[in-house]
Amino acid sequence: xxxxxxxxxxxxxxxxxxxxxxxxxxxxxxxxxxxxxxxxxxxxxxxxxxxxxxxxxxxxxxxxxxxxxxxxxxxxxxxxxxxxxxxxxxxxxxxxxxxxxxxxxxxxxxxxxxxxxxxxxxxxxxxxxxxxxxxxxxxxxxxxxxxxxxxxxxxxxxxxxxxxxxxxxxxxxxxxxxxxxxxxxxxxxxxxxxxxxxxxxxxxxxx
Numbered sequence: 001x002x003x004x005x006x007x008x009x010x011x012x013x014x015x016x017x018x019x020x021x022x023x024x025x026x027x028x029x030x031x032x033x034x035x036x037x038x039x040x041x042x043x044x045x046x047x048x049x050x051x052x053x054x055x056x057x058x059x060x061x062x063x064x065x066x067x068x069x070x071x072x073x074x075x076x077x078x079x080x081x082x083x084x085x086x087x088x089x090x091x092x093x094x095x096x097x098x099x100x101x102x103x104x105x106x107x108x109x110x111x112x113x114x115x116x117x118x119x120x121x122x123x124x125x126x127x128x129x130x131x132x133x134x135x136x137x138x139x140x141x142x143x144x145x146x147x148x149x150x151x152x153x154x155x156x157x158x159x160x161x162x163x164x165x166x167x168x169x170x171x172x173x174x175x176x177x178x179x180x181x182x183x184x185x186x187x188x189x190x191x192x193x194x195x196x197x198x199x200x201x202x203x204x205x206x207x
Contacts, residue, residue: 015068019096061177064138068131069173069199072146075127076171076201082124083171086148092125093171096145096162099136106132141189147169152198160195171201 020108076083076093085091097104110122117123135142147164149172154161162174174195 043105048173052146058179061139061179065142065175066179066199067137068135069175069197072131072173073171073201075131079120079124079127082120086166090121092121093126094146094148096127096143096147097132098141098143099132100141103125105129105136128137139175139177143176143193145174145195147174148172149200152195152200162195171173173197173199 001023005013025169064161072093079093083093084093090128094105099105106125106129108122108125110117110119112123112125117126134146135144145162145164146169148166148168149164150168151165151172152160152172152174160174164172175197176195178189178195
């Protein structure tokens with residue numbers, strides 16, 4: 001009996017080997033593409049996480065600055081006899097300082113903890129020193145300016161400004177600090193940036 005073999009069923013060893021190698025190579029390409037796609041996705045996730053962490057940090061700085069500004073306003077209202085004085089020489093609450101180190105913080109001549117402060121100006125100086133020290137520890141290179149200002153915002157751009165009118169009955173606390181982006185480089189410096197926080201005291205609160 002004759003046996004007929006279909007030519008399509010015949011496979012030489014070389015052809016089988018070629019098919020196997022071809023199929024294996026195609027699988028490696030798929031794996032490489034999958035790894036690349038996964039890597040891109042992970043890089044995007046890491047970038048989003050870094051941006052979120054930076055945003056959270058700035059939000060904490062903003063909240064801390066507002067809290068400190070309100071606290072200083074309360075201290076000024078508590079010592080309104082000194083706080084209403086327009087001359088900086090007579091009113092320690094009026095200052096413009098970039099707190100870059102211990103030498104930039106105001107100094108006091110009377111320690112209110114040990115000797116008390118019967119003189120109201122000494123009490124105001126003590127409050128400012130304590131407040132500036134804690135602000136410097138909480139914010140990166142903060143700049144703080146306290147002044148009398150009837151127009152703390154630019155009439156053209158609407159942005160806050162450091163310049164003060166130095167008149168009127170309204171005290172204003174202006175604050176800024178150094179911020180960094182996700183790459184670690186400085187986005188702006190506190191000494192040159194516009195105020196990030198402007199908190200006026202309520203009308204007549206220092207009288």
